[in-house]
Amino acid sequence: MNELLRKTAKEQSEALRNKEVSAVELTKAALERIKDIDEKLGAFNSLTEETALETAKKVDEKIARGEELPLLAGIPLALKDNMNLVGSRTTASSKILENFVSPFNATISQKLLDNLVPILGKANLDEFAMGSSNENSAFKKVHNPWDLNKVPGGSSGGSAASVASCEVTLSLGSDTGGSIRLPASFCGIVGMKPTYGRVSRYGLIAFASSLDQIGPFARTVEDAANLLEVISGHDPKDSTSLNLPVEHYASSLNNDIKGLRVGVIKELMSEGLSEDVQKAVENAIECYKKLGAEIVEISLPNLKHSIGIYYILATAECSSNLARFDGVRYGYRTPDAKNLLEMYTKTRAEGFGPEVKRRIMLGTYALSSGYYDAYYKKAQQMRALVTQDFVEAFKKADVLISPTCPNTAFELGAKSNDPLAMYLTDIATISANLAGIPGLSVPAGFDRDGMPIGLQILAPQLQEAKLFNAAHKFERANDYYTKLANI
Numbered sequence: 001m002n003e004l005l006r007k008t009a010k011e012q013s014e015a016l017r018n019k020e021v022s023a024v025e026l027t028k029a030a031l032e033r034i035k036d037i038d039e040k041l042g043a044f045n046s047l048t049e050e051t052a053l054e055t056a057k058k059v060d061e062k063i064a065r066g067e068e069l070p071l072l073a074g075i076p077l078a079l080k081d082n083m084n085l086v087g088s089r090t091t092a093s094s095k096i097l098e099n100f101v102s103p104f105n106a107t108i109s110q111k112l113l114d115n116l117v118p119i120l121g122k123a124n125l126d127e128f129a130m131g132s133s134n135e136n137s138a139f140k141k142v143h144n145p146w147d148l149n150k151v152p153g154g155s156s157g158g159s160a161a162s163v164a165s166c167e168v169t170l171s172l173g174s175d176t177g178g179s180i181r182l183p184a185s186f187c188g189i190v191g192m193k194p195t196y197g198r199v200s201r202y203g204l205i206a207f208a209s210s211l212d213q214i215g216p217f218a219r220t221v222e223d224a225a226n227l228l229e230v231i232s233g234h235d236p237k238d239s240t241s242l243n244l245p246v247e248h249y250a251s252s253l254n255n256d257i258k259g260l261r262v263g264v265i266k267e268l269m270s271e272g273l274s275e276d277v278q279k280a281v282e283n284a285i286e287c288y289k290k291l292g293a294e295i296v297e298i299s300l301p302n303l304k305h306s307i308g309i310y311y312i313l314a315t316a317e318c319s320s321n322l323a324r325f326d327g328v329r330y331g332y333r334t335p336d337a338k339n340l341l342e343m344y345t346k347t348r349a350e351g352f353g354p355e356v357k358r359r360i361m362l363g364t365y366a367l368s369s370g371y372y373d374a375y376y377k378k379a380q381q382m383r384a385l386v387t388q389d390f391v392e393a394f395k396k397a398d399v400l401i402s403p404t405c406p407n408t409a410f411e412l413g414a415k416s417n418d419p420l421a422m423y424l425t426d427i428a429t430i431s432a433n434l435a436g437i438p439g440l441s442v443p444a445g446f447d448r449d450g451m452p453i454g455l456q457i458l459a460p461q462l463q464e465a466k467l468f469n470a471a472h473k474f475e476r477a478n479d480y481y482t483k484l485a486n487i
Ligand code: GLN
Pocket: 129, 130, 131, 132, 154, 155, 174, 175, 176, 177, 178, 179, 180, 207, 314, 426
């Protein structure tokens, strides 16, 4: 592999500006790396070589003319395959969209193209982003680059594995209940979910619209912060996107965190926690003390209800969002239906996988008359209580920390037949989506088998700068981020 691929986006940017390498060379090196190892990894559903090389060429032309380069110009990036990019297949890892070619760009894709970031391909995911292990892809499983027998986490498993294995330097994922933070923690990289509304969702295939948010993956906090800067901002095409100026997060990364109140979430430090993960979080607490932070214990009394709330709201929303896949306008249509009704039912029966069907049925049930008040309305009310818990917590602490997941990556197949066990993987991440607050996972060590452990950090709404600052300080006080998977 070309050694440049191991470098961070920041270092690669310097190499481009110093003309040590051209953007076309860097893109070609990354494409070669993908072709070398992706058969083992399964991180990509498709490559978008032409678009990538075209963008890289534009970067080189700009360099040749001596022009200023936009942030992250020329840095190889992968898009989760539920984000539209003109001319690319956008499948959401589902049979029902297997041959769907995007006729338009998602706002994030347009922003990346405008910033001359080469998009190398579409990363594998759990079908329609439903899952925690990336085993629900209709096409192939993604393997963890640290141990190919283990899962990379989901649902943005391909986005995480591609960055952790140096196929690309950056990627985007979507996080509805933890789908960026969980795979980041399982793959030993940084993954960040912004405040709900910080990034436009226009052109992201919707799963649960009140929870979905697009965010960055990178090998360092600084790279993730810069990528968020590139993709964030108001978008008239997404009415839930916030009309606020874009921030330059990198400028506050090195702020002193003396006196920062770091809250440790009590409920996530006990039950079901693996010994190694617990030790890693305790080490993180010690690290923050050394950095001058003040440690406080925080209780989120309603956190224990978050999985139950999520699996009513997310399934209800997805049953409605996925109604559009009926064989009429997009994607797959069954070849042998005798009438319209049969066309709908057969198309959906043949096109969706088992987990997606399970969720559509659960969500339809929760929304049906007679059950709506008992389930959907109750869950909405409980969601408000979870949000209120955070409001109280952030009176006592500036940021909150916890493990990103109670355990490290598990063996492929270990939880495939037990949906409930799979759902419990998200116990630490889901409540941030319910409350709409930003959160990230940063590498915090390794377990006894050498598998990465992630530390989750949460901040109040729109306090991304503080979140990145706290994470960057932790990252630089340790050397976990310098360790790369050996694949
Ligand atoms: N694992 C959770 C689920 O299966 C979260 C997925 C996500 O964030 N997209 O729904």
